[in-house]
Amino acid sequence: MAAKTHKRQNSRATARPSVAQPRKSSRELIFGDLWEFDPAPETADPKLKPRYDLFINGEFTAPKSGKYFPTINPATEQKIADIALASPADVDTAYQAAQRAFDSVWGKMPGRERGKYIYRIARLLQDHAREFAIAETMNGGKPIKESRDFDVPMAAAHFFYHAGWADKLEYVAPGRSVKPLGVVGQVIPWNFPLLMMAWKIAPALAMGNCVVIKPAETTSITALKFGEILQEAGLPPGVVNIVSGAGETGAAVMNHPLAAKVAFTGSTEVGKIIMRSLAGTDKKMTMELGGKAANIVFDDAPLDQAVEGIVNGIFFNQGHVCCAGSRLLVQEGVAEAVLAKLKNRIKVLRVGDPLDKNTDVGAINSKEQLGKIRELVDSGVKEGAELYQSPCRLPAKGFFFKPSVFSNVTMSHRIAREEIFGPVLSVLTFRTVDEAIEKANNTPYGLSAGVWTDKGSRILKMSVELKAGVVWANTYNKFDPTSPFGGYKESGFGREGGRQGLLDYGKLI
Ligand code: NAP
Ligand code: MG
Numbered sequence: 001m002a003a004k005t006h007k008r009q010n011s012r013a014t015a016r017p018s019v020a021q022p023r024k025s026s027r028e029l030i031f032g033d034l035w036e037f038d039p040a041p042e043t044a045d046p047k048l049k050p051r052y053d054l055f056i057n058g059e060f061t062a063p064k065s066g067k068y069f070p071t072i073n074p075a076t077e078q079k080i081a082d083i084a085l086a087s088p089a090d091v092d093t094a095y096q097a098a099q100r101a102f103d104s105v106w107g108k109m110p111g112r113e114r115g116k117y118i119y120r121i122a123r124l125l126q127d128h129a130r131e132f133a134i135a136e137t138m139n140g141g142k143p144i145k146e147s148r149d150f151d152v153p154m155a156a157a158h159f160f161y162h163a164g165w166a167d168k169l170e171y172v173a174p175g176r177s178v179k180p181l182g183v184v185g186q187v188i189p190w191n192f193p194l195l196m197m198a199w200k201i202a203p204a205l206a207m208g209n210c211v212v213i214k215p216a217e218t219t220s221i222t223a224l225k226f227g228e229i230l231q232e233a234g235l236p237p238g239v240v241n242i243v244s245g246a247g248e249t250g251a252a253v254m255n256h257p258l259a260a261k262v263a264f265t266g267s268t269e270v271g272k273i274i275m276r277s278l279a280g281t282d283k284k285m286t287m288e289l290g291g292k293a294a295n296i297v298f299d300d301a302p303l304d305q306a307v308e309g310i311v312n313g314i315f316f317n318q319g320h321v322c323c324a325g326s327r328l329l330v331q332e333g334v335a336e337a338v339l340a341k342l343k344n345r346i347k348v349l350r351v352g353d354p355l356d357k358n359t360d361v362g363a364i365n366s367k368e369q370l371g372k373i374r375e376l377v378d379s380g381v382k383e384g385a386e387l388y389q390s391p392c393r394l395p396a397k398g399f400f401f402k403p404s405v406f407s408n409v410t411m412s413h414r415i416a417r418e419e420i421f422g423p424v425l426s427v428l429t430f431r432t433v434d435e436a437i438e439k440a441n442n443t444p445y446g447l448s449a450g451v452w453t454d455k456g457s458r459i460l461k462m463s464v465e466l467k468a469g470v471v472w473a474n475t476y477n478k479f480d481p482t483s484p485f486g487g488y489k490e491s492g493f494g495r496e497g498g499r500q501g502l503l504d505y506g507k508l509i
Helices: 026-032 086-106 109-127 130-139 144-166 193-207 219-233 247-255 266-279 303-314 331-348 365-381 435-439 456-465 498-502
Strands: 005-009 036-037 054-056 060-061 068-073 078-084 178-181 183-187 212-214 240-242 260-265 283-286 295-298 327-331 386-389 404-407 423-430 448-451 470-473 507-509
Touching: 026 130, 054 086, 054 219, 054 295, 068 130, 078 219, 086 183, 086 193, 086 212, 086 240, 086 247, 109 130, 109 144, 109 193, 109 219, 130 144, 130 219, 144 193, 144 295, 178 219, 183 193, 183 247, 193 219, 212 247, 240 365, 247 266, 260 266, 266 283, 283 423, 295 303, 295 435, 303 331, 303 423, 303 448, 327 331, 327 435, 331 404, 331 423, 331 498, 365 386, 365 423, 435 456, 448 456, 456 470
Parallel strands: 183 212, 183 260, 212 240, 260 283, 295 327, 295 448, 327 423, 404 423, 448 470
Antiparallel strands: 005 036, 054 060, 054 240, 068 078, 178 507, 386 404
């Protein structure tokens, strides 16, 4: 634990209340002054290799083309490793290996035996948790406290949960029996590289399927490190194949004729491309796409708790969350108070080195993503919304963006309609319950929503009327492997997690 130096940032040390100003409450004074901590970087060795090959048929294999691409640390812009670029020919080799493994071993193995492998994977992930957390933070930019306390434990939890299902599949659909599909192709994004992988692989294996999976181009390290875990677990060769690469590799994974099902998590735009290219085939499909969630605060809500939920919903993890609460709908009577509390809170968010244990907001995942965030924030200013940004100092190197809040936002502003995928909150107001519902639902997306109110009946009404796959009440961004997750409308279809997610990987007989 680092010692506090109790230095105040100069800019704020001068901003003390004068006699003429209204007195601040002690809480406001605490939140108004940022105490500086000594750096507390995580220093353990993540055991990275300088070069990562494809994981096919249980072995690390060089790509047929011999091509590699660099992967960087977005907080330092320094190269971490070279990653193999899989061509369609490599993807084909992976599918052949997966089909052989399905036909000869995995598809025939009793569930209780499959379960043992999945338990072993879960336990090995826990054994290597620290390495994985550091690797995830270095490659993705998210704060170490997020990868250490959320991503890695939750990834292990998904394997534990699904290991438990493997020998109980006769209960997953009462009165029906369920069979595996065969080989499934999966493509995942960069915001939760290891966790999204766990969401995809664990139910597929529990059901008896084999897998070909592609991680995102900017975050392949933990996916390929996961191949080492699979080797250590003694998983039969070919059951899981990991093919790193770019969009073209992803297209090859989605379109391969051996894929009985494809599961995609990413942008709505790419989801639509995939759906168009698979129209007319008999492949089963699940799509987890974008979101523009509303966090709705009523005037009877516990406001301090709500402010913490809002901050958790959009600023932690740099807003790189598909279900991020990127729109705040606040009831008019408390709008001013909520906005003031929110500004006070984001002033003291620690933005910087993601490996530092005190960091709240880390690095934006890529230069490209930072460009998209800047462009949308500029549009908000041009369209007349009022921008407040945290006065924090950003590191000189790396991709960082200040936690930002837009007020005076209207439904027609781009920042109220488009997914920003960054630490940017748009605040809108409403007067009545019906207006809140109408505004929240006025989006092509429908992944998640949050409701903050003291009234249970209002929570129930909102959860029925909001067209969102998840509705959190008096909390935000809470996950559990037993709970299905997925979208309405352009946020996609199919569910991941729980019994429903498992069923999406099987066929009912
Ligand atoms: P993206 O550009 O759609 O990429 C997602 C994945 O698809 C990446 O692995 C990408 O490879 C690959 N890909 C790109 N073009 C492809 C194609 N034509 N065919 C097949 N695969 C292709 O999305 P992103 O920018 O990485 O991720 C952010 C988006 O994901 C956001 O919109 C967010 O809302 C969404 N998301 C949704 C969920 C959910 O559960 N609903 C969860 C997380 C993220 P490259 O990396 O090589 O481009
Ligand atoms: Mg992309």
